[in-house]
Amino acid sequence: MRAIRTPRKGAEPAKYAWQPAPGDLPVMAVLLGHGADFDGSHEAHSHDFPGLAYFETAGGVVRHGRQVRQVEAGDLFVIAPGDVMGQAHRDDLxxxxxxxxxxxxDALGPDTPGAHLAWRTHPLLFPFVHGGATGALRLKVPVERRAEWTTRVExxxxxxxxxxxxxxxxxxxxLTLLLVGVSRLAADVVGDLRENAEPLLAEVFDVIERRYPEPLSLREVAAAVSISPGHLTSTVRKRTGRTVQEWITERRMVQARRLLAGTDLPIGDIGRQVGIPDAGYFARTFGKLHGMSPTRWRRFNHLNGR
Incomplete structure (x- = not known):
């Protein structure tokens, strides 16, 4: 897995997108702490993928949004796509x-909703739907479960x-057992996260989730949620750092990867199933985002047994 930095727009924080490596599982686990390979020394940023930060021991600080939190033993930060993590310093941890x-x-199987805000109905992913404006959700792992959490991640x-x-x-x-643990810890404090603090965004992502297999434009999404295309564009970009069209494309690519890895359907048929009936345009779009053609992606993933 590689996290690819996308160009900044004005004063917005840097954004990192998951760059799928052919044949690799879309999961990574890294040590956090002073002297670890991943020590948090980087600019303010957000991700387009979810994450967890679990701390066995106290020490240092975690910066998210405009908040600075002292790290305590058992802290578990649930980082949603779009959550802004503040500029970190080498001695923070x-x-x-x-x-x-x-x-x-993708790591949770082919039936998992691909659109982020559609996750609020998923039993393991709803804690990751809390909107970038609120910052990372902070939970606490009980003392008697901390050794189990450490063992599981190791x-x-x-x-x-x-x-x-x-x-x-x-x-x-x-991963499933870790996310079961997260959902249980979050159940008492998340409250209405399943409905989401951003009802407009939730509605937008529901439209994308239902209609991505067919031709779908910004204007059609805007009409479905009864607001102007301009208002929709500014709201979605402000809250998620991406345009509506970029989210539509991302959802289509999630399904395309699943079909390429798990079926022998012709490339053109896969394009049609994900809402891109022009086979050439589908191949160009896939190649631009993945650095290789759909055919090569399929070959790599079949060779690696996915």
Whole structure:
């Protein structure tokens, strides 16, 4: 997995997009803390994919949005796509030790909604739907469960690094159990997250989720939610850092990857199934976002047993 920095627009924070590597699982686990390979020393930014930051020990600070939080043992930060993480410094996590887990919805199987705000109805993903304006959700892992959390993330990391036989199934199982734990911790404090603090965005993403397999334009989405295209454009970009059309394309590419990896459908048929009936345009769009043609992507993923 690579996180690719996209060009900044004006004073907006940097944005990082998941760059899928052919054949790789869309899951990563990294150490967090002073001296770790991933020590948080970078600019203010957001991701287009969800993540968790779990800390076994206290120490240092985590910056998200405009807040600076002292890290306590058992802290669990639920980072939604679009959440802004503040500019970090190398000594922010001195004395702290923890893990970051990042993934895409693809990791949870082919029936997982691909549009972010459609996740509010998913039993494992609803904690990641809280809107970029609120900052990362902070939960607390009970003392008696912390050793179990550490063991689970370490096991996930080992499977990803060692890749023994059956590691894909093991990674899926470990990630699912982690997200079950998150959803249970969030149940008492999230409240109305399933309805989302951003009802307009939730409605927009519902339209995308239902209608991405057919031709779908900004004007059609705007008409479906009864606002002007201009208002919709500014609202979605402000809240998520992407345009409506970029979200439509992202949803289509999620489904395209699933079909390429899991079926033998011709490339043109896959394009039609994801709302892009022009096979050439589908191939160009896929290649621009993935750095390779759909045919090559399929070959890599079939070779890697996905």
């Amino acid at each position: 001195v004395d702290a030790r923890g893990w970051g887990v990042f993934f895409t919805a 096991a996930l990391h080992e499977e990803l690094v060692q890749r023994p036989d059956g590691y894909r199934e093991a990674v899926s199982a470990h």
